[in-house]
Amino acid sequence: MQIYNTLTKTKEEFVPRDKGQVSMYVCGPTTYNFIHLGNARPLVFFDTVRRYFIYKGYQVNFVQNFTDVDDKIINRAREEKTDPLELAQKYIREFFADADALNVMRADTHPKVSEHIPEIIDLIKKLEQQGHAYAVDGDVYFAVRSFPAYGKLSGRSLEDMQAGARVEVDPRKKDPMDFALWKAAKPGEPSWDSPWGPGRPGWHIECSAMAEKYLGSGFDIHGGGFDLIFPHHENEIAQSEAACGEPFARYWMHNGFITVNQEKMSKSLGNFFLVREILAKFPPDVVRWYLLSTHYRSPLDFDDEKLVMAGKGLDRIKTALRLLYEAMELPVYQEEREKPVADGLEEKLATLRLEFEKAMEDDFNTALAISVFFELAKEINIFVGKLGGKVTSEEKKLLDKAHALVKDFNCVLGILKEDKMTGRLLIDAAGADDKLTEGLIQLIIKIRQEARSKKDWATADTIRDGLKELGIILEDTPQGVRWKKQG
């Protein structure tokens, strides 16, 4: 398997640290807002990478952190007059709501900065003892000049960085590019005790500490968007390799940007669309299909038209799947056909599996893998069209094989959900979920009405408040109780 490694700027053969196992760390969000479509790209892409390794039989250990202590969170909490950690917790819940909708598997571990302060302090102490870090007035900085390989990931020299970054001259720093490992507490900010006084960690050190804790040094894949190469990942490498003297991660993978009019979609530019806004217009399977339809390192420009096209593409797969399910219900005839209709289908299925794997193993070319999926849909359409309303037992076996292949492709790409009872893919899962939600809320409203009619106000209030916490508002109208989603 070939993976493009940002560190070496070449495609390299993937060799895991431990045979049969893959360890992955993908930087997670700073939780002060809902995620936008740009943030969804690494989520869906690295989830697909993980799924492919699982399909290949690897045991995958996937770690994704939450940055729940950060300037942006503190500022936002101040604006909203709330506690920063509570604000972060709220957006962690919202993150899961969006990620679940996009069928992103939960990580094996989702560590939070606020729960790893001792590990972070230990790492900073180690760096300080080894002369890679120095404290000034309660702040601690990493000394970039103490790590000669600084710049190896982004391919820039300290001089270039300095010129590019236009960093302010800070007389307390030994070099303008030195970055904060620990920040002295300011009034009203969350802080923890440390050998340098009360304070909180800088951004980069958290990933070094948590990756080391959960995956050990020299783990396999470290991922994130292009924008994280510098300074975030460059600094992670400096901290971890300076402290341990060993390579931090073996393969560095970075996804390209979702752009709007060729510009990066970002909160700071204000040109972003929230995942939940998009999911109000397009089903999640279509959004996922759209995100995977372009190679992960290429930019992907966003507009509604592209999602409409993705929906049409996915419909071709769904149509083939519907035909396949109909065919799987056909009566099985015992006798042979006079003229066989399978036409080398078994060999074709085997070839398509190989082509799909080849695409995925060429630096996770999901765009090519999707075109193989279309080929499979075409083969299914042709075969089912020739059956003429009946199947022989051999043909039934072929239908099952085609189904197994669809399921495998789908499982890697994570598009359609599966009905655990029947083992079949849910073609209209989005609609099914809506129907289920509607049914459940109507049932809850009925129970609340019954409680009210018995003057059981406590139960009625518990139900209303509980729904409100889930963002569902009940309204009394002349036509009865109606419900709507908040905001």
Ligand SMILES: Nc1ncnc2c1ncn2[C@@H]1O[C@H](COP(=O)(O)OP(=O)(O)OP(=O)(O)O)[C@@H](O)[C@H]1O
């Ligand atoms: N437009 C984009 N396209 C692809 N990936 C993106 C985009 N914007 C952010 N990411 C990625 O999303 C992940 C989460 O990043 P993070 O929470 O730091 O986003 P952010 O920096 O707050 O977003 P923004 O750049 O909008 O301020 C990172 O891996 C980042 O590289």
Ligand SMILES: [Zn+2]
């Ligand atoms: Zn990180």
